[in-house]
Every structure is written in structure tokens, then in C-alpha cells.
Amino acid sequence: MRYRNVLFFFKVFLFFSCLPAEKDIAEIHLVDDLRLAQLPDSSYLIRVSSIFIDQGKIYLADPELNNVVVLDENGVFVQNIGQLGRGPGELLWPGQLYSKNDTLFVFSGGKNAIDIFSNSQFVRTIPFSDVNGMYSGGRFFVDSGKVFISMVDLNGSISVIPVNNINQNLSFGQFI
Numbered sequence: 337m338r339y340r341n342v343l344f345f346f347k348v349f350l351f352f353s354c355l356p357a358e359k360d361i362a363e364i365h366l367v368d369d370l371r372l373a374q375l376p377d378s379s380y381l382i383r384v385s386s387i388f389i390d391q392g393k394i395y396l397a398d399p400e401l402n403n404v405v406v407l408d409e410n411g412v413f414v415q416n417i418g419q420l421g422r423g424p425g426e427l428l429w430p431g432q433l434y435s436k437n438d439t440l441f442v443f444s445g446g447k448n449a450i451d452i453f454s455n456s457q458f459v460r461t462i463p464f465s466d467v468n469g470m471y472s473g474g475r476f477f478v479d480s481g482k483v484f485i486s487m488v489d490l491n492g493s494i495s496v497i498p499v500n501n502i503n504q505n506l507s508f509g510q511f512i
Contacts, residue, residue: 375413381405390435397430397442404430404442406456417456422447425458434478441478450476450483 375381382400389395393414394407402420404427407413417440418427428446435441440453444461452459462483476485 375405385431386433388433388435391438393435395433395435395440397433399429399431399445402427402430404433404440415456417453418442418451424461425451425453427451432475434476436478441476441483443476450485 381396381398383398384396385399386397387394392409394409394411396405396407398405402418404417405413406415406417418425418430420426420428422428427442427444429444431443431445433440433442438455439459440456442451442453443449444451447461447463449461449463451461464485476483478484
């Protein structure tokens with residue numbers, strides 16, 4: 337009886353899988369919207385981990401090149417921000433980007449910090465080593481002078497860290 341049920345379902349499956357397919361398959365034509373072939377220094381982007389568009393600028397974080405490539409709205413190279421390193425203005429595995437009013441926030445995963453640039457000039461670093469918790473997921477956003485960071489502490493809380501005073505971080509939520 338058991339094998340009869342299995343054989344029945346196999347026959348039904350075989351019957352439906354052998355039905356003719358629809359012949360009217362829609363054809364899709366893709367059109368280049370923006371193509372970036374090569375940067376001015378003859379290098380290429382290797383691995384873009386984050387893209388942010390703000391005020392006619394396109395920001396591309398490349399953790400392999402350890403910098404942020406800035407393009408105009410037509411894809412024309414404007415400049416590089418940052419370089420490999422752990423010091424001021426240097427990036428190590430840049431990830432998520434956020435830009436507002438010519439201020440660029442770059443998560444630097446190898447430094448476990450957010451580096452801040454204003455008008456392409458380095459301003460400061462917000463290190464996560466000073467915050468009680470563990471950064472996870474590479475997500476943050478900035479609003480009203482505060483950086484909201486996906487940071488999990490021992491209670492599973494999300495941290496809210498003011499840009500001007502990282503010691504005043506607030507946490508909310510917890511694991512269930």
C-alpha cells in the first residue's frame with residue numbers, strides 16, 4: 337500500500353512535469369543606465385560593498401581598495417576618499433556609507449569604527465571599542481546629530497550613539 341501511494345504521486349508529478357511549457361515568454365531588453373569602465377589612475381573597482389547617492393554624487397565603498405570612490409551623477413570620476421590604514425582619514429574594509437549635507441559617514445570594519453569626512457576632508461573617527469557592545473550587520477544611519485547603530489550588547493539591545501558624545505549612548509530592546 338505504501339509503495340502504491342509513492343508510485344501514484346510519482347506518476348502525477350511525471351504527468352504535470354511533461355506538460356508543454358508556455359510558448360509566449362516575454363523578451364526583456366536591458367539598457368545601460370550607467371557604466372564605469374576604468375578609474376583615472378587606470379585601476380578598476382574590485383568589490384563594491386555599499387552605494388550611497390546624495391546631492392548629485394555617487395559614493396562607492398570598495399573594501400578591497402580600502403577607499404570610497406566618488407562619481408558625479410553621470411558616472412564621471414570625481415575623487416577617492418580615504419586610503420588603506422588605521423590612522424586618521426584612513427579606512428580598513430569600508431562598508432556601509434551615509435551622506436548628508438556634504439558630510440560622509442563610512443563604516444570602517446577593520447577599525448571597528450565610523451570615519452567622518454566633511455567636504456572630502458577627514459573630521460573624526462567614532463571608535464566602537466569605546467562603546468559597550470558588539471557591532472553586527474554593518475548598519476547605521478544618522479539623524480539629528482545622532483548615529484543609530486546596530487550594536488548588540490549583553491542584553492541584545494540596539495545602541496543609539498550621539499556623534500558629539502559617545503559616552504552618552506542609549507540602548508533599547510532586548511532578546512526574547
